[in-house]
Amino acid sequence: MYTNSIEMVEVSPRDGLQNEKALVSTEDKLALIDRALEAGVRRIEVASFVNPRAVPQMADAEAVCAGLPERGDVTWIGLVMNARGADRALATGRIDQLGAVSVATDTFAMANQGQTSEGSIEAAKGIINAARAAGKIGQVTIAAAFGCPFEGEVPEARVLAMAEALAMAAPVEIALADTxxxxxxxHVNRLVTAVRELVAPIPVRVHFHNTRGTGLANVWAAVEAGARTIDASIGGLGGCPFAPGAAGNVSTEDVVYMLERAGVRTGLDLSALTEANHWLADVMGRTLPGMVAKAPAFPKQLQEG
Structure with a gap:
């Protein structure tokens, strides 16, 4: 193992909810963020600043930001696709980090953000520079890094070329997303290793969906390959409106259980995450995909007396 600790990024307020048809209230989004904070999360993707006609669930991005607690120990992340989105996020005065997205294929890039893959690289560079100019920080995710819903297999050489180009803008990290x-x-071990070695000292983050049940195995492979930060969503909620068949993110509580049991510290409270899962299930009106919250606690704590 390369590490005995991992940073977690909670993405449920954005990626977890963005594909849900039933609109979640601003109040419930802020309550979800509060529960993540109570569990120990210190980086949270709170919203995406996109066209509300395309993603109605994110129409209240500014209202969510206005309700965020004043916390000097937390990094609030806003996902943005273009200069307009960056301007909106920065105008809230609450977003600490802009998250840009570059897409590995032209077809998905056009569906996701109305530009070619190369265009998404240039847009991401502009977003990173805009964050820096505003005294904030910028990071970037390479979406569909492991496969595209429209074009199928994505050559690893393409992802490496993108990572090299994006590194020129000096983002604080580069993420690989299995959208x-x-x-x-x-595949994860090979690609994370190659990107990590190529862009060092820029750290690598990973973002996995559990569509075919390989999410946790991929998290473990990424950690072994040197990824330092893991995206996850409470309850395993998630999906992409522009990626047919994309199911939920890896569940935060499932990832934490696996890593902590293996001796890799996350700094998060599993009991609090499980409670957050149950609360969110009530909000959504259904049982969530995450597995740990459905199982008895283990190991059981001995009761005093």
């Missing part, structure tokens, strides 16, 4: 959940552990 549709097609990655396998061998």
């Amino acid at each position: 549709i959940g097609v990655a396998n552990p061998a």
Whole structure:
């Protein structure tokens, strides 16, 4: 193992909810963020600043930001696709970090943000520079890094070329996203290792969906390959409106259980995350995909007396 600790990024307020048809209230989004904070999360993707006609769930991005607690120990992340989105996020005065997105294929890039893959790289560079000019920080995710819902297999050489180009803008990290959940552990280990070595000292973050049940295995492979930060969503909620068949993110509580049991510290409270899962299930009106919250606690704590 390369590490005995991992940073977690909670993405449920954005990626977890963005594909849900039933609109979640601003109050419930802020309550979800509060529960993540109570569990120990210190980086949270709170909203995306996109066209509300395209993603109605994110129409209240500014209102969510206005309700965020004043916390000097927390990094609030806003996902943005273009200069307009960056301007909106920065105008809230609450976003600490802009998250840009570059897409590995032209077809998905056009569906996701109305530009080619190369265009998404240039847009991401502009977003990172805008964050820096505003005294904030910028990071970037390479979406569909392990496979595209429209074009199928994505050549690893393409992802490496993108990572190299994006590194020129000096983001604080580069993430590899399995947007549709097609990655396998061998592919993850190979690609994370290659990107990490190529862009060092810029750290690598990973973002996995559990569409085909390989999410946790891919998290483990990424950690072994040197990824330092893991995106996850309470309850395993998630999906992409522009990626057919994309199912939920890896569940925060499932990732924490796996890593902590293996001796890799996350700094998060599993009991609090499980409670957050149950609360969120009530909000959504259904049982959530995460597995740990459905199982008895283990190991059981001995009761005094």
